[in-house]
Amino acid sequence: MTPLLQVKDVSKYYGARIGCAEVSFDLYPGEVMGIVGESGSGKSTLLACLAGQLAPDGGEVFFDTRAEGLRDTLRMSEPERRMLSRTDWAFVHQNARDGLRMGVSAGGNVGERLMAVGARHYGQIRAQAIDWLGRVEIAADRIDDRPGAFSGGMQQRLQIARNLVTGPRLVFMDEPTGGLDVSVQARLLDLLRGLVREMGLSAIIVTHDLAVVRLLADRLMVMKEGHVVEQGLTDQVLDDPQHGYTQLLVSSVLQV
Amino acid sequence: MLNGKIGDKMTETYQFKGVSSESATAYNFAYLDEQTKRMIRRAILKGLAIPGYQVPFASREMPMPYGWGTGGVQVSASVLCPEDRLKVIDQGADDTTNAVSIRKFFERTAGVETTEETAQATVIQTRHRIPETPLTEDQILVYQVPIPEPLRFLEPRETETRKMHSLEEYGLMHVKLYEDVAQHGAIATSYAYPVKVEGRYVMDPSPIPKFDNPKMEMDAIQLFGAGREQRIYALPPHSRVVSLDFEDHPFDPSKADHACDLCGAEDSYLDEVIIDDAGGRMFVCSDTDYCRARRAAGHVGAEGAPYEETTR
Numbered sequence: 001m002t003p004l005l006q007v008k009d010v011s012k013y014y015g016a017r018i019g020c021a022e023v024s025f026d027l028y029p030g031e032v033m034g035i036v037g038e039s040g041s042g043k044s045t046l047l048a049c050l051a052g053q054l055a056p057d058g059g060e061v062f063f064d065t066r067a068e069g070l071r072d073t074l075r076m077s078e079p080e081r082r083m084l085s086r087t088d089w090a091f092v093h094q095n096a097r098d099g100l101r102m103g104v105s106a107g108g109n110v111g112e113r114l115m116a117v118g119a120r121h122y123g124q125i126r127a128q129a130i131d132w133l134g135r136v137e138i139a140a141d142r143i144d145d146r147p148g149a150f151s152g153g154m155q156q157r158l159q160i161a162r163n164l165v166t167g168p169r170l171v172f173m174d175e176p177t178g179g180l181d182v183s184v185q186a187r188l189l190d191l192l193r194g195l196v197r198e199m200g201l202s203a204i205i206v207t208h209d210l211a212v213v214r215l216l217a218d219r220l221m222v223m224k225e226g227h228v229v230e231q232g233l234t235d236q237v238l239d240d241p242q243h244g245y246t247q248l249l250v251s252s253v254l255q256v
Numbered sequence: 257m258l259n260g261k262i263g264d265k266m267t268e269t270y271q272f273k274g275v276s277s278e279s280a281t282a283y284n285f286a287y288l289d290e291q292t293k294r295m296i297r298r299a300i301l302k303g304l305a306i307p308g309y310q311v312p313f314a315s316r317e318m319p320m321p322y323g324w325g326t327g328g329v330q331v332s333a334s335v336l337c338p339e340d341r342l343k344v345i346d347q348g349a350d351d352t353t354n355a356v357s358i359r360k361f362f363e364r365t366a367g368v369e370t371t372e373e374t375a376q377a378t379v380i381q382t383r384h385r386i387p388e389t390p391l392t393e394d395q396i397l398v399y400q401v402p403i404p405e406p407l408r409f410l411e412p413r414e415t416e417t418r419k420m421h422s423l424e425e426y427g428l429m430h431v432k433l434y435e436d437v438a439q440h441g442a443i444a445t446s447y448a449y450p451v452k453v454e455g456r457y458v459m460d461p462s463p464i465p466k467f468d469n470p471k472m473e474m475d476a477i478q479l480f481g482a483g484r485e486q487r488i489y490a491l492p493p494h495s496r497v498v499s500l501d502f503e504d505h506p507f508d509p510s511k512a513d514h515a516c517d518l519c520g521a522e523d524s525y526l527d528e529v530i531i532d533d534a535g536g537r538m539f540v541c542s543d544t545d546y547c548r549a550r551r552a553a554g555h556v557g558a559e560g561a562p563y564e565e566t567t568r
Binding site: 078079082101103104105107108111112113115116117118120121122123125126143144 | 410423425427428430431434435437438439502503504505
């Protein structure tokens with residue numbers, strides 16, 4: 001089975017400081033990978049490198065494209081990479097405002113990716129927008145409201161709908177539940193888990209919330225100071241942490 | 257033909273000939289110095305070579321405020337030669353402030369002949385309209401453009417819009433049209449309606465009414481100058497210009513559903529004029545020359561009086 005995403009020795013340096021160093025892993029179709037670690041451990045840097053938003057200083061990232069099989073996304077041309085990032089990839093930002101067009105209605109936000117890949121039938125675009133708002137539990141009568149009129153949780157769900165509407169195969173999520181209160185977090189996680197399973201998505205989720213990875217991720221990677229210190233199956237890593245930092249991380253979770 | 261009209265001017269330097277008033281002699285022909293005109297002509301030629309592409313140019317300060325057609329004036333000054341006949345219109349009219357002042361500007365600084373008749377003019381500078389009379393291959397139409405970037409209000413970053421143009425990522429333009437239909441039930445954009453040129457660049461046709469969009473596939477050269485934004489773009493004759501739309505909401509070049517009250521024309525773009533404070537209104541051609549010519553030919557609208565030569 002070919003991996004969907006193959007990461008080999010990706011490194012990014014900020015001058016003399018390490019962003020992330022020599023990260024390698026394979027992600028298979030349908031698999032959800034969690035990346036945890038403290039602030040400044042290089043999680044977001046790694047994610048941005050993988051999603052083509054930052055140019056890493058070294059390493060290779062292969063993506064299994066529909067047309068041509070494995071391609072190095074770091075060395076493909078910018079038009080190709082931008083095409084990938086609005087068809088087969090999706091990026092969910094921590095702050096929904098970064099991923100949404102705040103001046104455009106919810107329907108327009110969801111429809112943008114469809115129109116970007118050539119949809120030119122208003123009725124069909126709108127029907128798909130309504131369908132997707134329904135899937136992320138936003139009432140259809142809110143379709144013409146702007147995201148500014150939505151609560152934080154709704155904005156995050158709208159961002160997810162906007163990203164998933166073109167049926168991507170790989171979703172990058174940068175702390176999708178950060179900044180939301182716990183009950184909204186739980187609902188969002190439930191929704192995400194349903195969508196990921198239903199659509200057979202692969203996902204890379206960056207978070208510092210261990211509950212999120214426990215619920216969503218099949219595999220887990222623990223990062224500290226730019227290096228991967230431990231990786232394995234989520235339950236295995238969380239239940240039997242081997243590395244000192246992972247043990248600290250697991251034991252730091254507050255029990256209510 | 258392009259060479260004949262603009263290319264030759266690259267090499268020529270016009271001496272001021274048609275002195276119409278004494279103060280005019282202090283200016284170089286058509287106000288701008290020859291180096292500036294050559295720079296603008298280079299930008300125009302590049303624009304004509306890549307229809308719809310916005311060519312940056314070093315816009316000069318002109319003796320009029322931004323928004324009054326500084327871009328159009330610079331383009332006109334660069335294409336004018338002493339034997340040209342100039343017509344200037346503002347919203348279709350020859351007698352509005354903007355048109356009168358720009359016409360006077362070129363009378364003084366270039367000494368060229370001016371006219372109000374569309375068919376007689378060789379260079380027409382326009383603000384927000386295309387004349388009703390079809391233009392010919394011997395004419396140049398110069399537009400005044402306030403904001404040349406059609407994506408500006410959707411994507412404020414210039415770096416990003418340039419990338420979108422170069423990669424032909426125009427999905428966002430349809431988001432604007434989507435918003436229109438979602439809010440108003442139809443594409444409510446009625447002026448500055450985005451067009452796709454020669455299947456490649458999406459272009460802002462300057463704020464002309466969408467009624468004029470189909471006329472952009474014409475025989476004349478069309479030049480667009482944006483002074484404040486420092487951009488020139490162009491359409492060579494017979495360029496393919498397609499107004500963007502949805503399959504189920506096709507482009508509709510609409511106008512007021514009336515005939516002109518002065519000349520009775522049913523095919524021209526109309527202005528609504530409020531005539532009293534009791535709700536009275538009339539519709540008249542926005543193209544004053546077209547209306548005058550029709551009345552001179554004997555057409556009379558619902559509220560029009562027979563044409564009299566002496567009234568002008």
